[in-house]
Amino acid sequence: MLRLRSCGVAHLLSSPITSHGYALPRLLSATTAVSPPTGFAVEEYLVDTCGLTRAQALKASAKLSHLKSPANADAVLAFLAGLGLSSADVAALVARDPKFLCAGVEATLSPIVVELTGLGLSRSEIARLVPLAAEHFRCKSVVSKVHYYLHLLGPSEKFLRVFKGNHHLLSHSLEKVVKRNVRLLRECTLGACDIGKLAISLPRMLTANVEQIRAMVASAEALGVPPGCAMFRQALRSVALVSEEKIATKLDHLKKATRWSDTDAGIAVSRWLSVLSLSKETLQRKSDFFIAEVGLEPAYIARRPAMLSFSLEGRLRPRYYVMRFLKENGLLDHDRDYYGMVLCSEKVFAEKFICPHKEAAPHLPEDYAAARRGEMPTNFRFI
Structure with missing residues (x-):
């Protein structure tokens, strides 16, 4: 093609018409229009090979205009396919972070996978992590951050759940933000287990502004739930929501x-x-x-x-009827506490307060069952 184009240029230049001064610039302009393009069609590659929409490709191609060849991008796509990412995941990743296609597979991506595997993540878990982490996955600091979160939160499954709810875990500084927040929560007597549970229900807690966390602590205290209280973690969650x-x-x-x-x-x-x-x-x-x-x-x-917390019709009222019936018929100690009768399970309640009185009160099981259905049995009528 280049040879044909060169011959074409030579033919045009040797043509008699070029003896006229006005013709040469026009002919040179014509030959310039058919000169071979440089690089490769990035936008078409993003649409045809990566699965982006035309609008996404147009936007992403601006960040990849320096590419002269699809070689590195092909290697990255092969790497992602090898991890098990679906075509939809790849398209979403490239649309979010076009420069991921410029990452070095041998120098950066593969070593990161090896180190994450060493931390206990399976390849399928790493495949889930990549689209969530996007540009942060091609930074080697991702390994040390994941290591910290695994130590704080426990199993990798918990980390991935928290990270799915807060993509900023890998973008925020561990020292300046995350560890500072964890220290503040520890000062509020929350242990590692409580912090992990809090992070699962409130992923943003780990990267929140420290003043926001202090405000949550103050709100929990205003509810009568100070640090150290068994309900403190739940109180923080409530005031945050x-x-x-x-x-x-x-x-x-x-x-x-x-x-x-x-x-x-x-x-x-x-x-x-x-x-x-x-x-x-x-x-x-x-x-x-x-x-x-x-x-x-x-x-x-x-x-x-x-x-x-208990159902008024299904538990509270029927058990009260049983208690009153038994007390009024001399079958139960009058000092028996109603709260204790409410708390026990149905099986324990039947064993303690229904079955022992089958002879003295043969209709008690039926009456209790009827009361739980919202009926008032005759034997439960009180004078």
Whole structure:
């Protein structure tokens, strides 16, 4: 082709028409238009070989204009295929980080895979990591960062779950951001296991601004859940997901529905944080039952907030009926605590409070079952 083009140029230059001065520039312009292109068609390569859309390829090609050959890009694609990445994963990776195609396979990518394998990651896990890490995977510092997170979070599966929820884990400085946040959480008496669980439910916690974490700690303390409390980790999670205004509103509803004082509410929240997730209507119905029917004091309920987690129709009311029936018929000690009867499993409840009274109260199993269905058996009628 080049030879033909050269002959064409020679023929045009030797033509008689070139004796006219005006003709030569036009002929030279014509020959320039058919000169061989340099490099290769990057945009077409991104579409045809990498699977990018035309719009993605147009945008990505600007970062690859220096490429003169597809050789390195072909090697990278072969490397990714060898790891097991799907064509969709490859397309997403290249669209996000076009310069990944410029990474050295032998000098950079392959050694990183070897070192990650040495940390315990399988090739399939590394294949999951690559599209998430993108440009950070072609930096050798990725190995030391993954090593730290594996030590902090535990098995590689946990690390990948956290990383999927927070792609900034590999872009933030370990020393200036992540380790600083971990130190602050440790100062709040959270152990490695708690920090790992917190990171899974709140991946951004590890890379958050330190002032944000301090604000979360302060909000948890305002709920009556200080550092060192068994519910502190759950409190941090709750205040991170809900605004201070919403928490204040929930506390207000909680106190009104249960007739709790500020102290009672603080005790209840510190012992069972999920009490804040109950609706105002649910709190009102259960509180009315405990106080008006069972005769419990609000402070008693506040110190045993887990009572509020059980179904009113399926457990709380039927078991109260059994307790009253047994006490009024002299089959149960009057000092028997209702809370203990609520907590035990159905199997244990039947073994302790139903089966032993089959002779004295033969209809008790049927009556209890009917009560759990929302019915009021005749034998449970109280005078």
